[in-house]
Amino acid sequence: MTGIVLLAGLGTGLGLWLIVVGWFPRRPRLDRALDAPYGLARAADPNTEGQPAGWTGRWGRPAVRWLRRAGLPLASTRRDLAAVDKPVDVHLAEQATAAVCGLLLPPSACALLALVGAGTGLTVPAAASLIFGVVGFLAPELSVRSEAAKHRAAFRDALSSFLDLVVISLASGSGVDQALDDAAKVGSGPAYTELRYALTEARLARVAPWDILAALGRRVGVAELQQLAATVGLAGTEGAKVRTSLRARAIALRARQLTDAEGEANAATERMALPIVALFAGFLIFLGYPAVAAVLSGL
Template identity: 50%
Template sequence: MHVAVKVVVSCAGLVASLLLQTLLALADVPVSVDVLLVAALGLAAAGFFGPDLEVRTKAARARADFRAALSAFLDLVWITLAGGAGVEVALLAAAEVGRGRAFTQLRRALDAAQLTRTTPCSTLRRLGEDLDIAELAELAASISLAGTEGAKIRTSLAAKAKALRTHLVAEAEAEAQAATERMALPVTLLFLGFLGFIAYPAVTQVLSGL
């Protein structure tokens, strides 16, 4: 499906270049064939690689949303552990409480572990590899130590949840700073254009007097 979208958008770029050539011909605007060829190839390339950039952006946003949900999941797990529940029970209970796509994926992974009689850490590690989320692999490693170091797992999960929230806040601040910098560029260009508009009559008079 994704490849089909890329092909369609690329063909649309070629069609757009042909329409542009037709409009220029009707308007009697001379344009080099080389320029039209470069424009056609540029539009086709942009149409072919544009969907990839969109998919990467959506994937990065989805991973950020998953990490935000994972921090809440970790909090729920260690709170349930503090209430005396076992590790598997705490994982299932925390996954059942939450809502959203991330919690749905966590529930499916834990249900798959029960159905296949495998450990939750293996399914969570596999989910982390599929989604390219390293924090899930770290969670799986912490859970695998629960059998020998059960007294420390609550502290470990609480620390991981706090570190994950701190990382998310830092990313949000960096993104907001980058957005602010991007907004400053159009304002600067507008200001320079306004100055040029004001100074143009004076510059014209000076140049005409020379």
């Protein structure tokens, strides 16, 4: 009995130590800090085979090749990973680590309960392990999907102002390329950073900026950016006047954002109705229970 208690204490101490190490990692070495641009460039590639970042990525790395052979991740998940610039290997490693943690959590809890004499049998831990394993495996998937949706929404918000700035630059007599560069330099935030990087890449590679913007729109999953690239491409190749078209696209994009915001507000209002109804029902129960109890006791 003493040996089991010592083993449980050792495992608990090791787990707490790992949690502290994961929450408060030590500072990187100077040579690794100097190599940070190279590491960030590899991390931006969704198909990189480099070392996954974080303890969940390191622990789940051996299972990455098996998950790849199983056809994971799906095409929709790959698009979401590309939108948030998260490597596929890191995502799969996190899924594997979360699934294993979910599988081991119920047996560990049942073992601790058995030490104090509260046995639960084998059926409950086995069923709970399967449920927690599936939930742990799907948790990184849902997290990436939520992050990608937020990133696309923020990108659309920035694109609306970017279109307005492009229209203003075109109205002042600037060319298409100059208008795009000037508009990208004004704004701030992740979306404007990606736009500036794409336009700089187009300038250095001596390719049409609308081609790079279209590629960025496909990677991020923002159809409005692809439409912008197509419209600007007509101006660059066919000489079409696009100022009116871009202004119309900006107005339509803002109208869509306003509609989405109103829909989210209405949905939040409807979700608030359920807690209010539950509170009202509980209030009625507390008021009516003494009277009902008195009537029933008098029968």
